[in-house]
Structures are given as structure tokens and as C-alpha cells.
Amino acid sequence: MTSQKSFVHAVDDVSFSMDRGDILGLVGESGSGKSTTARLCLKLIEPTSGRIIFEGVDLAKLRGEELRGFRRNIQLIFQDPTASLSPRIRIGEAIRHALSFQNVGTASEQVERTRVMLERVGLKPWSSFYDRYPHQLSGGQRQRVVIARALVLNPKFVVADEPIAMVDVSVRAQILELMLELKKEFDLTYLFITHDLAMANYVCRTIAIMYLGKIVEIGPKEEVFEKPLHPYTLALLSSIPVPDPKAKLERIIPKGEIPSPINPPKGCRFHPRCPYAQTTCSEQEPELEQIAPNHRAACAYPRT
Amino acid sequence: MPLLDVQSLVVEYHALKADVKAVDRVSISVEKGHTLGLVGESGCGKSTLGLSTLRLVPPPGRIASGRITLDGIDVVNCSEEEIRRVRGKRVGYIFQDPMTSLNPVKKIGAHFVEMIRTHEPEVAEADALKRATKVLGRLGILSERINDFPHQFSGGMRQRVMIGLALALGPDLLIADEPTTSLDVIVEAQIIELLKELKESLRLTLVLITHNIGIVAETADQVAVMYAGRIAELGETDGIFAEPMHPYTQALLNSVPNITKKGQVLSWIPGAPPDLAEPPPGCLFHPRCPHAFDRCKKEEPQLLKHNGTEVACHLYDKR
Numbered sequence: 001m002t003s004q005k006s007f008v009h010a011v012d013d014v015s016f017s018m019d020r021g022d023i024l025g026l027v028g029e030s031g032s033g034k035s036t037t038a039r040l041c042l043k044l045i046e047p048t049s050g051r052i053i054f055e056g057v058d059l060a061k062l063r064g065e066e067l068r069g070f071r072r073n074i075q076l077i078f079q080d081p082t083a084s085l086s087p088r089i090r091i092g093e094a095i096r097h098a099l100s101f102q103n104v105g106t107a108s109e110q111v112e113r114t115r116v117m118l119e120r121v122g123l124k125p126w127s128s129f130y131d132r133y134p135h136q137l138s139g140g141q142r143q144r145v146v147i148a149r150a151l152v153l154n155p156k157f158v159v160a161d162e163p164i165a166m167v168d169v170s171v172r173a174q175i176l177e178l179m180l181e182l183k184k185e186f187d188l189t190y191l192f193i194t195h196d197l198a199m200a201n202y203v204c205r206t207i208a209i210m211y212l213g214k215i216v217e218i219g220p221k222e223e224v225f226e227k228p229l230h231p232y233t234l235a236l237l238s239s240i241p242v243p244d245p246k247a248k249l250e251r252i253i254p255k256g257e258i259p260s261p262i263n264p265p266k267g268c269r270f271h272p273r274c275p276y277a278q279t280t281c282s283e284q285e286p287e288l289e290q291i292a293p294n295h296r297a298a299c300a301y302p303r304t
Numbered sequence: 305m306p307l308l309d310v311q312s313l314v315v316e317y318h319a320l321k322a323d324v325k326a327v328d329r330v331s332i333s334v335e336k337g338h339t340l341g342l343v344g345e346s347g348c349g350k351s352t353l354g355l356s357t358l359r360l361v362p363p364p365g366r367i368a369s370g371r372i373t374l375d376g377i378d379v380v381n382c383s384e385e386e387i388r389r390v391r392g393k394r395v396g397y398i399f400q401d402p403m404t405s406l407n408p409v410k411k412i413g414a415h416f417v418e419m420i421r422t423h424e425p426e427v428a429e430a431d432a433l434k435r436a437t438k439v440l441g442r443l444g445i446l447s448e449r450i451n452d453f454p455h456q457f458s459g460g461m462r463q464r465v466m467i468g469l470a471l472a473l474g475p476d477l478l479i480a481d482e483p484t485t486s487l488d489v490i491v492e493a494q495i496i497e498l499l500k501e502l503k504e505s506l507r508l509t510l511v512l513i514t515h516n517i518g519i520v521a522e523t524a525d526q527v528a529v530m531y532a533g534r535i536a537e538l539g540e541t542d543g544i545f546a547e548p549m550h551p552y553t554q555a556l557l558n559s560v561p562n563i564t565k566k567g568q569v570l571s572w573i574p575g576a577p578p579d580l581a582e583p584p585p586g587c588l589f590h591p592r593c594p595h596a597f598d599r600c601k602k603e604e605p606q607l608l609k610h611n612g613t614e615v616a617c618h619l620y621d622k623r
Contacts, residue, residue, distance in 0.1 A: 029488035029489060029490065029491075030458075030459070030488050138576035138577075139346065140576065141576070168345040168346055168515075168576075168577075169345055169515055169517070169556065169559055169560060170345060170555060170556050170559045170572055170573040171559075171572055171573065171576070172559065172570075172572065173559050173570035173571060173572040174572035174574070176570070177572075195488060195489055197489065197563065198560075198561035198562070198563045199561060201561065201563055202561050202568070202570060225563070235490060236489055236490065237563070238493075239489045239490045239492065239493035240489060240518070240563050241492070241493075241496070241516060241517075241518025241519045241521070241522060242518055242521065242522070242562060242563065242564055243517040243518045243521050243545070243557065243560045243562055244521055244545060244562060244564070245521045245522070245541045245542050245545050246542070246545075247521070247564060249522065251493055251497065253490065253493055253494055253497065254490065257458055257460060257461070257491070258458075258488070
């Protein structure tokens with residue numbers, strides 16, 4: 001799918017597919033297009049061209065009531081729970097609203113489902129939390145409310161945009177474990193958007209690395225993290241801080257900064273910063289091709 | 305004599321319910337040329353501690369008691385004039401979030417001119433701009449950019465500008481509050497490498513305030529772990545990472561993913577930090593501590609030396 005917003009090539013000819021039950025991590029830095037891609041999956045933004053096929057149906061073609069019906073199957077979890085929850089609505093009501101908006105069940109059925117969901121995300125007993133306002137909860141608890149609201153509709157597909165970025169470090173793994181447990185219980189498929197490679201490594205099965213609107217590498221996490229092919233992936237991996245003072249860090253820091261997506265470089269978008277760039281890299285844009293089993297990279301000179 | 309010496313500092317915020325001790329009897333000491341990593345999560349008091357070293361705690365916060373000595377100067381009791389001379393000139397401060405710290409309607413050059421001429425009014429504007437260009441050049445920013453506004457810089461560049469402003473007057477001590485949070489991974493690595501290099505070449509003393517354990521492991525000589533306004537553990541970086549003693553430190557280190565460790569199982573700390581307006585009795589960490597016993601619920605632990613590290617935990621207090 002492609003998206004053009006005022007000539008910013010936010011997401012340029014991005015294609016990928018996900019099997020049911022997969023956990024795909026869309027990893028990239030600012031301007032990579034990962035958040036835009038996530039929003040396109042839910043059609044929160046209009047694609048300029050391309051298809052978004054969910055269970056055989058092209059969402060790009062749906063409108064109005066039909067789209068709304070489909071949206072029940074796909075839910076989004078944003079990174080900032082404080083911004084996602086209205087400060088004036090009690091959290092129980094905020095969750096119940098997700099059901100009432102989709103006209104699911106009677107009011108009392110909705111309340112019951114909300115109570116069950118609150119406890120399922122660890123906010124027990126529900127009676128202690130239902131009537132609280134967001135400011136009366138910790139960051140981690142607020143994020144649980146956001147998760148509860150996303151899952152109370154029993155969606156099949158959940159897009160999580162930096163779900164733990166604003167949660168305290170010592171509580172992050174708890175939220176991730178909760179999301180993994182809920183995945184098993186509700187048979188969910190997850191698309192994780194993140195810049196946090198260590199987190200992506202911990203939780204995802206498949207990793208797609210994005211740079212300036214394109215997927216530059218995609219494959220099973222073991223492949224991408226242990227045998228990276230694209231120079232940008234190598235640079236990313238070498239930049240992650242390691243919580244071990246004895247670790248030997250061999251950093252590959254690409255020169256310069258990420259250019260503006262308004263005028264991406266010709267040829268391979270990464271070539272001006274790539275330590276291994278050759279002449280052809282500035283002329284020809286590489287295709288995302290299979291280099292190793294199940295492992296694709298968009299590079300004319302992959303680091304094998 | 306240490307460059308920065310904090311003794312039993314107490315910083316309080318006057319709140320509706322009670323007086324909250326954002327920093328409660330904290331003592332830290334940084335020798336010239338060393339780097340101290342001040343680590344902790346939301347509400348631990350690390351930012352407040354950083355601000356208090358320059359008497360920058362905003363009201364209703366105030367330094368209630370304790371001593372802060374900065375290269376011989378008594379920060380808590382010196383005159384307003386004296387502390388103003390210290391800020392910028394002896395100590396450079398990098399504030400959290402470069403976007404809100406820079407004036408959006410002032411060019412970058414103007415930021416530097418203001419900084420320099422506040423302390424050295426005799427310096428002509430042209431000369432101040434020359435100095436700014438030099439500092440920024442050192443940080444990888446082209447001289448023309450002196451005439452740009454903050455919004456014209458990327459996040460990483462703005463952070464370099466902040467570092468430049470902090471270093472413009474040639475301070476000996478740099479305090480950096482979350483210098484890389486909100487930056488992209490590669491930019492973060494660039495800034496860390498830059499700070500390491502500046503440390504070397506300028507013989508800087510650095511206090512790095514952050515929740516990011518990874519960058520502390522990489523840059524700090526000593527680590528102070530804070531929890532709910534107090535120091536939980538304080539010691540050499542190698543020791544703290546190899547053998548963390550305080551249950552909070554242990555849990556914190558176990559909750560951070562290490563991409564070099566295969567098959568790592570991350571843990572977490574149940575619950576949340578205490579409400580400092582109504583703190584629990586005894587050890588502030590006890591409600592979340594897997595090793596808490598009777599004494600922990602009644603008696604506050606003292607910070608005591610154990611195997612070369614200071615730790616505030618009854619598990620190590622055999623008295």
C-alpha cells in the first residue's frame with residue numbers, strides 16, 4: 001500500500017502479510033513510516049493506493065457501516081495511555097463505551113463484560129477500579145485499561161503502537177506478559193510498532209525493519225537479529241544500549257541523520273549514510289528479495 | 305575534595321495532603337573527572353536531586369535541609385549572585401526535553417549570545433556568536449545553523465544544541481537529565497559516543513540522570529540507584545551490575561532486556577512506587593519486595609557499606 005500526504009512519501013510501496021497468530025514487530029526510527037503503516041492497517045488514514053486485505057476483504061474499499069463492522073475485528077493500542085483515556089470518564093465506563101459504540105449486547109451485559117475484562121487485565125477486584133478516573137491509576141494500570149478496552153470487543157487483530165514506551169521500566173515485562181497471555185486466550189494476532197529493538201526481540205516472532213517509508217528487511221526474529229542482512233539493521237542492532245558494563249560495543253554508526261521523507265534520496269534510500277554503499281546504490285532502488293530462507297532484504301550488497 | 309558533594313539532602317514539596325519528601329536524606333559525592341549515573345524510575349527524585357544542585361527546584365519545592373558543596377561553594381546558603389555565577393559557568397545543565405527548553409522564537413545563535421553575555425557581559429555579540437559556532441562545530445553542527453530556529457532542527461540536533469549551550473562557558477561539571485530519552489536509537493548512540501568523547505577531551509565530570517540502565521552501564525563509573533526519594537544502593541558500576549544487592553536494584557536489572565542474552569526471561573516488580581504523601585512505614589520498598597520480613601515493615605533501613613557498596617536494606621544489616 002502507498003500513502004501520500006502532501007507529497008510526503010510516508011509509506012511507499014509497502015507489502016507484507018501476516019498469518020493468524022503471528023506477532024509481527026514493525027521496527028524503525030522517526031520517519032520510517034511504521035506508525036503510518038499501523039494506522040493504514042485500520043484504515044484510520046486513507047491509502048493513496050494499494051490494498052489492505054483482512055480475512056479476504058479489501059478494507060481499502062470499505063466505507064461507513066461496513067468499515068465500522070470490520071473495525072470491531074481490529075483494535076489499536078496507543079502508546080500514551082494518558083492521552084488515550086479521557087480524564088473525565090471513569091475507566092469502567094471508558095471500557096464499556098467500546099461495546100456500546102459497536103452496539104454489542106444490552107447495557108447490563110456490557111457492564112458484566114467490562115467487569116470480567118478489568119479482572120482479566122489484572123485490575124482486581126473490579127469493584128475497586130470500575131469507578132476510578134485515569135489520574136487515580138499508575139501508568140502501568142492505565143495501560144492495562146487501554147488494553148482492556150481494546151480487547152473487550154474480542155477482536156482478532158490488535159495493532160499496538162509502542163504499548164510500553166510510557167510505562168516504567170520495571171513494569172514493562174508485566175504488560176508484555178499480559179499481552180502474550182491474552183493472545184493465547186483470545187487467539188489474537190498482533191502487529192507491534194516499536195523503535196525498541198530489545199522489546200521487539202523479546203516479544204515478536206517476525207520482524208520487519210522500516211527505513212524512510214520502506215521495509216528494508218523482514219524475516220523471523222532469530223534470522224533478523226542474529227544474521228542481519230541490511231546495513232541499516234546492522235547499524236540499529238549495534239546501537240542498542242546493553243545493560244552490562246563489561247559488554248564490548250562495536251558500533252556501526254551511519255553518518256548524518258535520517259533525511260526528510262519529502263525528498264528521499266535517489267536509488268537506495270539508505271545509501272548516503274551507508275558505510276558499504278557502492279555506485280549502483282545511488283542509481284538503483286533495491287527490491288525486497290529473498291536472500292536466505294524466509295528472510296528478505298532490500299539491498300544490492302547484503303551483509304551475509 | 306570531590307567536585308560535587310551532597311550531604312543528607314532533603315527536598316520537600318508542600319502538597320495539600322502533606323509535605324512530600326521528593327529527596328529524603330540523600331548523600332552523593334562525585335570526584336573530578338568521574339561520571340555518576342543516577343538511576344531510577346518515575347517519582348524516585350533523581351531529577352529533583354539534579355535541579356537542587358543548582359538551586360533550581362521550582363516552588364512549591366524547596367531544599368529543606370542538608371548540604372550541597374560545588375567545588376567549595378555552599379550551594380544551599382550562598383547568595384543569589386553567587387549561585388547565578390555557578391550556573392552555566394561552573395556547571396552546565398542539560399534539561400529533559402530539548403524542545404521545551406529552547407525558546408521557539410529565538411534563533412539558536414541568540415540562545416548562545418544570551419547564555420554567554422549573562423555571565424560575561426563584556427563579550428561583544430559577534431564574539432559570542434563566534435564562540436557558539438566553535439562549540440556547535442565540535443558537536444557536528446554546521447556554522448550556518450546559528451541562524452536557524454529550534455523547530456528547524458531534528459530531535460538529535462536539538463539535543464546537540466542543548467549540550468552545546470551547557471558547555472558554552474566551559475564548565476567542569478555537566479549534569480544531564482535524560483539526555484537521550486525521546487531520541488531515535490541511532491541518534492541516542494551518537495549522543496552517548498559524543499558525551500564519552502567530550503568527557504575525555506574536556507576532562508568533564510558528569511552526572512547522568514536517567515532510567516536507561518543501558519547507557520549508565522556504558523558511561524558511568526559509579527551508580528546511585530534511587531527509589532521513592534532515597535538511595536537504595538550506591539557503588540561502582542561494575543560491582544552493581546555484577547552483584548546487585550538491593551532487591552529493587554536486582555529487580556530493576558532483571559526487568560531490562562539485554563539483546564546479547566539468549567533466552568532471557570524478563571521479570572517485573574508488582575505494584576507501583578508509593579504515594580509519598582502517605583508513605584508506608586519502615587522500608588518504602590517493602591510492599592513490593594519479595595524478601596521483605598518483619599523488620600522491613602517497621603524500621604527504615606540505613607544506608608550501610610557492605611562489600612564496597614552502600615546499600616539500604618535490612619537483609620545486609622546484621623546489627
